[in-house]
Amino acid sequence: DQQVKQNSPSLSVQEGRISILNCDYTNSMFDYFLWYKKYPAEGPTFLISISSIKDKNEDGRFTVFLNKSAKHLSLHIVPSQPGDSAVYFCAALSGGSNYKLTFGKGTLLTVNP
Amino acid sequence: ETGVTQTPRHLVMGMTNKKSLKCEQHLGHNAMYWYKQSAKKPLELMFVYNFKEQTENNSVPSRFSPECPNSSHLFLHLHTLQPEDSALYLCASSQPGQAYEQYFGPGTRLTVT
DSSP: OOSEEOOOSEEEEETTSOEEEEEEEOOTTEEEEEEEEEOTTSOOEEEEEEETTOSEEEETTEEEEEETTTTEEEEEESSOOGGGOEEEEEEEEETTOTTOEEEOOOEEEEEEO | OOSEEEEOSEEEEOTTOEEEEEEEEOSOOSEEEEEEEOTTSOOEEEEEEETTEEEEEOSOOTTEEEEEEETTEEEEEEESOOGGGOEEEEEEEESTTOGGGOEEOOOEEEEEO
C-alpha cells in the first residue's frame, strides 16, 4: 500500500506559466516532507522541504504548500523554465524513524519553450 | 571526485552471475543507503548503514548482500538474481539521523537476463 502518492505520472506546461505538482499521503505520522528533482542519468537532488508545523515554504521560484487536514501537498514552480523539465519526487519522513524516507512514484514535468 | 559516485553506471548480468555494485561518498557522511527503483514504482529503501553498522534491512531477499567496509564505501553484492530485479539502484549518504538531507549518486542501471 503506497503511503505517498503522486497520481499524475506526467505534466506538460508552457514556459513562463505555473507548474503545480501534487502529492497525497496516508500516514498521519509523517511530519516532514521533501521534494526531489531528478534529471535523466543523474540521482535525485533535494529541491525544497516543509515541516508539518508550517503550511507554506518558499524558495525563489519554488513554493511548497501543505494541507495537513487533507494530507496533501503541492509544489508550485513559477515561472516555469525549460530547465525545470525533470522527474519530481515527493517524499515524506516520520519523526519516529528519521532515517527512512518514503517516496512517491514521481511526476515527469515537461516545460515547453 | 565530489559528492556520491556509483560504479558501474550500467550492468547486464545473467541469472547465474555474481557481480557487485560500488558506491563511494566524498562528503564526510557516516550514514549510507541503498535504494531500488523499479519501472513505475517509487524508490524503495533497501538497506541503511550508520557508522558501518547495518541498521535497516527492508525485507530484502538474501540474493542482495550489502557490505560497508568504512563510512565512505558501500557495496551491494549480487548473486542468482531474477529478471524482476532489473531496476535502477541508487546509493545515498547523509549524516546519521539526517535522512532529510540525503545526497544521491547517479545510480546503476541493472538488467538481469
